[in-house]
Amino acid sequence: MTRYRWFVLPAIGAIVVIIGWMVFLSLGENLVYYLTPNEAIEQRAQFPDGERFRLGGQVEVGTLVATSDGVEFTVSDGAHEVHIVHQGAPPELFREGVGAIVEGAWDGDVFRSDQLVVKHDEQYQAPEDEGHPYEVPTDA
Amino acid sequence: MNRHRILGLIALAAVLVGFYFGGQAPLDQLQGDYTRIMYVHVPSAWLAYLSFLVTFAASILWLARRKPVYDRIAESSVSVGVFFTALALMTGMIWGYPVWGTFWDWGDARMMTTALMFFVYLGYLALRRSIPDPAMRATRSAVLGIVAFFLVPLSYVSVIIVRTLHQGITVVRPDSPIDGEILLALLSNVGAFTVVYLAFMSVKTAIARGEEQLEEQSAAADATPAGAAITAPNLEKVRDV
Numbered sequence: 001m002t003r004y005r006w007f008v009l010p011a012i013g014a015i016v017v018i019i020g021w022m023v024f025l026s027l028g029e030n031l032v033y034y035l036t037p038n039e040a041i042e043q044r045a046q047f048p049d050g051e052r053f054r055l056g057g058q059v060e061v062g063t064l065v066a067t068s069d070g071v072e073f074t075v076s077d078g079a080h081e082v083h084i085v086h087q088g089a090p091p092e093l094f095r096e097g098v099g100a101i102v103e104g105a106w107d108g109d110v111f112r113s114d115q116l117v118v119k120h121d122e123q124y125q126a127p128e129d130e131g132h133p134y135e136v137p138t139d140a
Numbered sequence: 141m142n143r144h145r146i147l148g149l150i151a152l153a154a155v156l157v158g159f160y161f162g163g164q165a166p167l168d169q170l171q172g173d174y175t176r177i178m179y180v181h182v183p184s185a186w187l188a189y190l191s192f193l194v195t196f197a198a199s200i201l202w203l204a205r206r207k208p209v210y211d212r213i214a215e216s217s218v219s220v221g222v223f224f225t226a227l228a229l230m231t232g233m234i235w236g237y238p239v240w241g242t243f244w245d246w247g248d249a250r251m252m253t254t255a256l257m258f259f260v261y262l263g264y265l266a267l268r269r270s271i272p273d274p275a276m277r278a279t280r281s282a283v284l285g286i287v288a289f290f291l292v293p294l295s296y297v298s299v300i301i302v303r304t305l306h307q308g309i310t311v312v313r314p315d316s317p318i319d320g321e322i323l324l325a326l327l328s329n330v331g332a333f334t335v336v337y338l339a340f341m342s343v344k345t346a347i348a349r350g351e352e353q354l355e356e357q358s359a360a361a362d363a364t365p366a367g368a369a370i371t372a373p374n375l376e377k378v379r380d381v
Contacts, residue, residue, distance in 0.1 A: 003270040010263035017255045024246040033247045033303040054247070056303070091241025093170060101305060117241045122310040123317040124175065126166035 034101050037080040040111070049106050055082060056101040056119060064096045075100060086113045093118050144343050151339040154332035158183075158325075165325035175322065177235040182326055183333035184228035185254075190337060191221025192261065192285075192292050199285035202278055208352060209345075211278035214285050216344035218264050220337060225258045240305060249298035250306035257291040264288060274355060 034056035035043065047053055057075030064073040070087040073096075084102055094100065099121060104113030162179040198214035201207070232251070233243040245251060264284050271277035299308045310318050311326070318326075 003272075004266075006266035006269045007263060010259045010266055013259035013262065014256060017252055017259060020246045021252045033249070033305070092238055094241070095170075098170070117245070117305060118239065119305055120171065120239050120307055121317075122307040124168045124171075124178075124310065124319055124322045125317070126319045126321070127169040 036077040037075055037082040038077050040082055041080055044106065047106055049108070052103065052105045054101055054103045055084075055111055055113075056099065057082070059094075059096050059098055059100050061096045073100075075102070083110045084113055085110050086116050088114055088116065090116050091118050093120070144339070144346065147335075147339040147342050151332070151335045154335040158329035158332035161325040161328040165321045166319060168319075168322070171239055174235060174239050177231055179325060179329040181228060181231040181235055183330045184224045184231060186330050187224040187333050187337050188221050188228055188254075188257070189292050189296065190334070191217045191224065192257070192289055194341075195221065195264075195285045196289040196292075199282035202282045203286075206275075208274075208278070211274075211282070212345050212348040212352070213341075214278075214282060215265075215268060216341055216348055218261050218285070219344055220340045222258065222261050222265065224333075224337075225254065225261065229254060229258060242305075245305050248305045249302045250295065250304050253291060253295040253298050257288075257295055260288045260291060274352070 034054035037055065037057050040047070040053075040055050055075065057077050060074040060076050060081065064071060067085075070085070071090055071094075072083070072085050074081050074083050076082075084104075085107075086102060086104075094116065099119035101117050101119055102111065102113035103115040104111055106112075158179065162176055165175075167173060168175040194217040195214045198210045198217065202210040202214060229251075232254075236245075237243050264281060267284055268277055268281050271280060298304065299306050310316060311323065316323065
């Protein structure tokens with residue numbers, strides 16, 4: 001049977017990945033990684049205050065404000081907007097105009113989050129390029 | 141100089157050229173120096189996909205033609221591919237921590253399919269160790285080498301078909317949103333890593349061939365008639381007791 005002990009590591013690894021993924025997907029009761037502001041507003045009834053889910057969108061330029069224990073900003077999908085009150089230090093590259101994914105729950109009309117990641121897109125541009133969407137003020 | 145050494149030196153030169161272009165290219169305006177992790181991360185992921193594609197093709201050829209060389213290529217390519225899958229996962233985590241704000245995300249389809257790919261191909265190597273008969277080993281692992289390949293296109297398109305934290309496809313699209321010099325640096329490193337793949341494969345297939353010969357020798361030694369060591373029972377001694 002010693003020949004089969006080499007399966008232990010791959011088997012455990014594959015099982016951990018599959019269980020981890022399934023646990024994540026079942027948490028949100030949603031087979032998507034995050035909801036857009038539009039979907040979050042549409043499905044407001046399914047997510048009462050305190051029911052956690054993920055929300056992703058573009059950080060609106062001119063809405064980022066530093067607070068005593070985090071940041072406040074608005075994410076948008078172009079048509080709909082959600083105001084985010086985030087507790088905790090945002091990642092280094094977080095700024096206005098980038099995509100962000102927050103995890104938290106509704107609290108009335110605002111979304112309170114305690115986890116924030118930056119969704120970098122597939123663009124790679126040198127700073128001198130003009131007309132690029134990342135040409136936004138860096139200071140909150 | 142033998143073939144391995146020549147290929148190794150060409151690979152080293154290609155990597156140095158890649159280093160040069162990687163150092164010369166401008167930095168992404170948002171990511172700064174973190175851009176450079178891409179020059180290792182993307183070529184590693186490319187080699188992972190390429191390796192498993194080669195295994196897929198070699199596995200089909202083994203099943204069709206039953207020539208040991210195809211089995212050696214299939215096995216060697218998985219060994220190299222698993223190494224570069226691990227490198228892609230690790231550089232992804234190192235890159236993700238400062239840029240996304242997290243090492244790992246259990247909900248991201250690109251990360252999950254790549255991790256699954258890593259463990260399934262590690263399982264391929266475990267399967268090979270568990271089957272002593274060379275022909276049976278080659279056939280069974282060829283079946284796995286063909287079936288497991290579905291993870292490669294799945295991993296590649298995962299960023300298009302579902303929402304992920306991982307960014308979408310940059311290079312293979314008509315309106316590639318990447319700076320020309322950054323793209324040149326990226327492609328030179330993809331090319332350099334491909335030469336590294338060939339150098340690794342040259343050595344690894346030679347090792348596989350050596351192992352095969354060793355296996356044949358020990359199989360021949362085992363085949364010596366077992367009866368040669370057996371003598372007739374000493375019945376006289378038994379009678380004396």
